[in-house]
Amino acid sequence: MLEPDALPEINPxxxxxxxxxRQRHLLVQRCHTCGRCQxxxxxxxxxxxxxxxxxxPASGHGRVYSFTVVHRPPSPAFKxxxxxxxxxxxxxxxxxxxxxxxxxxxxxxxxxxxxSWTKLADGRHLxxxxxxxxx
Amino acid sequence: MKPIxxxxxxxxxxxxxxxxxxxxxxxxxxxGALTDAGLELSDVDGLATTGVARFPVTQMAEYVGICPRWxxxxxxxxxxxxxxxxxxxxxxxxGLCDVVVVSSGSNQRSARSRRLGGAVEPHMPDAQFEAPYGxxxxxxxxxxxxxxxxxEFGTTAEQLAEVAxxxxxxxxLNPKAFHHxxxxxxxxxxxxxxxxxxxxxxxxxxxxxxxxxxxVMTSLERAASLKKPxxxxxxxxxxxxxxGMAAIPDLTATGAKESSERAFEMAxxxxxxxxxxxxxxxxxxxxxxxxxxxxYCGRGESGQFVEGGRLGPSGDFPINTxxxxxxxxxxxxxxxxxxxxxxxxxRGEAGARQxxxxxxxxxxxxxxxxxxxxTVVLARA
Numbered sequence: 238m239l240e241p242d243a244l245p246e247i248n249p250x251x252x253x254x255x256x257x258x259r260q261r262h263l264l265v266q267r268c269h270t271c272g273r274c275q276x277x278x279x280x281x282x283x284x285x286x287x288x289x290x291x292x293x294p295a296s297g298h299g300r301v302y303s304f305t306v307v308h309r310p311p312s313p314a315f316k317x318x319x320x321x322x323x324x325x326x327x328x329x330x331x332x333x334x335x336x337x338x339x340x341x342x343x344x345x346x347x348x349x350x351x352x353s354w355t356k357l358a359d360g361r362h363l364x365x366x367x368x369x370x371x372x
Numbered sequence: 373m374k375p376i377x378x379x380x381x382x383x384x385x386x387x388x389x390x391x392x393x394x395x396x397x398x399x400x401x402x403x404g405a406l407t408d409a410g411l412e413l414s415d416v417d418g419l420a421t422t423g424v425a426r427f428p429v430t431q432m433a434e435y436v437g438i439c440p441r442w443x444x445x446x447x448x449x450x451x452x453x454x455x456x457x458x459x460x461x462x463x464x465x466x467g468l469c470d471v472v473v474v475s476s477g478s479n480q481r482s483a484r485s486r487r488l489g490g491a492v493e494p495h496m497p498d499a500q501f502e503a504p505y506g507x508x509x510x511x512x513x514x515x516x517x518x519x520x521x522x523x524e525f526g527t528t529a530e531q532l533a534e535v536a537x538x539x540x541x542x543x544x545l546n547p548k549a550f551h552h553x554x555x556x557x558x559x560x561x562x563x564x565x566x567x568x569x570x571x572x573x574x575x576x577x578x579x580x581x582x583x584x585x586x587x588v589m590t591s592l593e594r595a596a597s598l599k600k601p602x603x604x605x606x607x608x609x610x611x612x613x614x615x616g617m618a619a620i621p622d623l624t625a626t627g628a629k630e631s632s633e634r635a636f637e638m639a640x641x642x643x644x645x646x647x648x649x650x651x652x653x654x655x656x657x658x659x660x661x662x663x664x665x666x667x668y669c670g671r672g673e674s675g676q677f678v679e680g681g682r683l684g685p686s687g688d689f690p691i692n693t694x695x696x697x698x699x700x701x702x703x704x705x706x707x708x709x710x711x712x713x714x715x716x717x718x719r720g721e722a723g724a725r726q727x728x729x730x731x732x733x734x735x736x737x738x739x740x741x742x743x744x745x746x747t748v749v750l751a752r753a
Contacts, residue, residue, distance in 0.1 A: 245500040255500075276618070277501045303523070303623055305515035306570040307508060311489025315506040321569075323516060323618060331618040333502040341570075346523035363504055 243314075244359055253292050254278050258362040261354045264292040265328050276330035297352035299324040299366065302331060306341040320344050324366050338367040373640055373751055375604035377461035378595035381409025382712040385584030387701040388550050389481050394424055395435050397477040397584030397703075402436055405586035410599035411471060416588075418442035418463060418472030420456035423705060432475065442469035448612070449739025450652055452476075453587075453707030454746035457735075458608030460589045470590060476708035477584025486580050486704070498616045508569050510654065511577060513617045513741035515569040518657040520623040522571065525672030527660065529571050531679060533562035535656035536575050536698050538683035543695030545685060545725040550581050551699040562656075576656040578697035578706070585708035587715070592753055603715045603733075607641070607749035609634025614743050624672070627745035628665030628736055635747035641732060643667040646749070648717040648733035649689075650710040653696040659683075662736055666747075685725065693717060693725045707737035711748065718752050 247255050254277075257264045266278040270287035274295075281288050304322035307315070320336040322344065336344050337353055350366035357363060383404025385397040392400070398421065406412060419440040425431040429445035442463050448455055453476055460472040480486050490509030492499050498509075507513070521527045540557045543549035562575040595602030611627030611634075614620045636643060643666050651662045660674035668689070669677040682689045692698075694713040697706040714733035716722045733750040 243504070245504055246494050247500075248495070251500060277497045277616075279497075303516035303520040305507075305512045305519060305572075306567075307506060307512060308567045308569065309488060309508070310506055311487065311508055319506060321505055321507045321512050321516075323620075323623075331620075333505055333507065333616070333618045335505050346520060365505075 244357060250278050250280060255361050257292070258354070258364065259360050261362055263295045263297050263352050263364050265295045265326065265330055266290050267293045274328040274330055276332055296327045298369065299326040299350055301336065301344065301346055301348045301350060303346055304336060304344050322366070324350055332364070335365045336367065337365045373606045375592045375606055375753060377464040377589055378592045378602035378604050378753060379457070379587050379711065379715050379750070380590050380595040380598050380600060380602055381405040381407070381411065381588035382715045383408050383586055384548060384709070384712060385477055387548055387583040388581050390479060390582040391482050392479055392582065394477060394479050395432070397479060397582060398424065398432060398475045398586070399436055401477060401584035401586035402473050402475050405473065405588045408600060409588040411588060413438060415471045416440065416473050418460060418469035420444040420460055420472060420474045421476065422447045422452050423478070440469070442472065448744035448746070450654065450705045450707045451737035451739035451744040451746040452705060453711060454608070454735055454737035454748045455610060457587065457589065457605060457711055457748050458610070458746065461605040461608070464589060464591055470594065472589045473586055474589065474708065475584065475586040476705055478703040479582045480704050481580055481582045502617055507617060510741045511572060512569045513620070514655040514657050515572045516617070517623040517661065517742065518571050521657065521660065524624055525675065527675035529563055530559050531675035532571070532576055532656040532660065533559040534678040534681065535653065535659045535683060536562050538681060538687065539653060539692055539696045539698035541684040542693050542725055543699035546695050546700055549695040549700040550579055551695065572655055572657070578654050578702040579699070581701045581703055583701040583703040585712050587708065587711050596753070601719055602753040603718045604751050604753040605748060606751045607635040607637070607639025609638065609747045611745040612743065613745070615740065617741060620742060624661065626661050626665050626738070626742050628662050628738065628747070631745040632666045632734070632736060632747040635734070635749050639749035641749060643734070646732050646734045647729040648714055648727055649691040650714050650733065650735045651691055652706060652710065652736060652738040653692055653698050654706070654738065656698070658738055659692070661742070662738065666734070666736060690727060693722060693727065705739070710735040710737060714750055718750060
């Protein structure tokens with residue numbers, strides 16, 4: 238659902254996270270001090286304030302916390318209707334994402350989903366999610 | 373109840389599709405509110421506004437030709453004006469300034485400046501982690517809150533629509549409302565309007581209009597000597613919870629709970645003791661969530677609570693008597709208009725939409741994507 242020519246900026250907080258997407262690896266940032274996982278990556282742990290953070294692989298499994306089917310896209314690059322969702326990863330963090338390989342009428346809250354990938358023009362990938370039950 | 377300071381004047385600018393600039397709309401509202409109070413620009417030594425420029429309050433002070441000794445330019449979306457009213461009241465009470473103008477407004481309809489995707493700044497986290505997925509901002513976040521509310525509590529699209537139907541009924545009684553002459557709408561009309569971001573339809577979403585509004589604040593003592601009966605600020609509270617969509621702590625329990633608890637406690641009033649209720653209505657779901665957060669019904673009960681036209685002129689829980697952002701006006705940030713309507717109700721100036729009991733009022737502003745929450749409790753002095 239990314240606009241074909243739009244590439245998200247990368248910054249020192251997020252560089253390692255984006256680089257991992259080149260190999261289709263979904264990372265989350267974990268706090269060495271308190272063990273909490275967070276997303277998006279940043280300088281400090283938002284629970285304990287520690288700056289001792291590391292990236293760890295996420296399982297790629299999660300559940301739909303909520304969703305919306307967008308019928309009027311923000312720009313012509315997005316082909317409506319498409320599903321925007323908040324997915325709760327097994328590791329805890331929420332991600333905004335798209336649900337793909339799922340008819341708009343079939344998405345439900347608490348539906349199990351797993352990560353899938355949309356390729357970006359520069360070789361990075363954008364994590365999206367698809368229903369787990371299909372496998 | 374302990375008065376902190378008073379609102380002495382209120383006014384709107386032209387509303388709707390005006391052809392005016394944002395600065396003209398502010399200036400028109402400011403002059404109108406000063407006239408309402410019986411004061412002049414030269415009396416003003418405090419100014420609060422936001423969203424009009426990178427130096428919002430500095431630019432506005434220059435435009436209207438004042439050199440204030442107290443300013444606030446906090447940008448917190450639609451909740452900014454409840455925040456300003458609270459801070460201005462405290463500044464006046466502390467003797468930092470005597471007369472504060474809080475102004476708001478935009479020409480977003482005339483300028484066609486509203487974008488469905490919202491304003492994305494490339495250096496912000498949401499530009500990397502949210503915008504690539506094509507959410508409408510703010511609509512899609514409120515849509516997901518509505519969807520989750522439906523999932524958790526069985527709330528229906530019909531119940532959401534009740535909020536829009538009631539707002540339209542109020543607008544029919546407000547000559548200044550965008551939809552004053554548009555006739556009533558039904559629950560079926562809302563459901564038949566096109567879906568923007570499910571489950572929200574066009575008629576679940578607020579208007580996109582031009583408009584400005586301003587309030588004039590001063591001490592209760594000074595206000596008592598002015599033209600209009602003073603309205604006292606007796607309580608206020610705030611809560612800031614999230615910026616991004618994925619940072620929201622809970623889609624169905626908002627910071628309005630903490631914000632309003634702080635305000636009601638300060639005022640020494642319970643929600644049930646308030647006569648005039650003005651709640652931010654960016655979307656129909658915003659009103660349902662806020663009714664629960666302020667304690668007017670239990671968690672998850674707001675859908676049933678609003679059924680049967682309860683929020684409208686003939687209902688037994690009349691709120692948002694101006695017609696709200698859904699049917700009266702919405703220049704992008706509605707917070708000032710909650711205060712203006714509350715003051716008119718408390719003064720008994722609301723004409724055909726006047727509520728019979730009008731000693732106390734609550735205004736609750738909601739900004740961003742359920743991001744900022746600010747509550748002001750008012751009372752007839």
